[in-house]
Amino acid sequence: MNKKLSLQEQLLKSGLVSSAKAKTIKTEKHKQQQAQRHHNVEIVDEAKLLAQKTQAEKVERDRLLNLQQQEQAKQKEIYAQIKQMIEQNQVPIDTRNAEIAYHFTDAPKVKTLYVTETLRDQLAKGKLAIVKAEAGYALVSSEIAQKIKERDDKRVLAWNEPKSDVEVADDPYAAFEIPDDLMW
Numbered sequence: 001m002n003k004k005l006s007l008q009e010q011l012l013k014s015g016l017v018s019s020a021k022a023k024t025i026k027t028e029k030h031k032q033q034q035a036q037r038h039h040n041v042e043i044v045d046e047a048k049l050l051a052q053k054t055q056a057e058k059v060e061r062d063r064l065l066n067l068q069q070q071e072q073a074k075q076k077e078i079y080a081q082i083k084q085m086i087e088q089n090q091v092p093i094d095t096r097n098a099e100i101a102y103h104f105t106d107a108p109k110v111k112t113l114y115v116t117e118t119l120r121d122q123l124a125k126g127k128l129a130i131v132k133a134e135a136g137y138a139l140v141s142s143e144i145a146q147k148i149k150e151r152d153d154k155r156v157l158a159w160n161e162p163k164s165d166v167e168v169a170d171d172p173y174a175a176f177e178i179p180d181d182l183m184w
């Protein structure tokens with residue numbers, strides 16, 4: 001008959017613990033149980049506390065990892081949305097007639113995009129904007145530029161946002177008309 005041995009008996013049999021040490025541990029445990037029953041004293045189980053602390057740390061680590069993965073997925077989704085908006089709403093540039101150099105900044109560098117006169121006028125009035133696309137730069141309408149700017153303002157490189165009408169109403173020289181033949 002194979003009887004299951006307790007942990008104490010197994011340790012004694014393997015020689016890891018002496019019989020005197022096993023006896024003192026047994027009496028200490030018995031005293032703690034007696035004290036708990038008679039005095040309603042709670043005995044702190046260090047192993048249990050350590051296990052709970054480890055479990056709480058693991059839960060927190062998993063939560064932070066999950067938040068990080070969600071943030072990465074959100075950034076990836078925003079990137080895909082911007083890419084799709086640019087591809088679907090890109091204003092074509094007639095490269096044969098594009099002779100006017102339009103300069104804009106991309107981080108620390110000044111870049112040049114050759115456009116036609118009508119495209120340059122639309123850029124100046126704020127009806128078009130230059131955005132950073134997959135392979136270079138693209139022209140998009142101001143509405144699309146606004147949507148892209150809401151998602152990632154670093155992608156909109158050049159956009160002359162139209163000024164509000166409130167500032168024009170306060171202009172003290174609004175009543176004076178500028179002559180058409182005025183040259184600077």
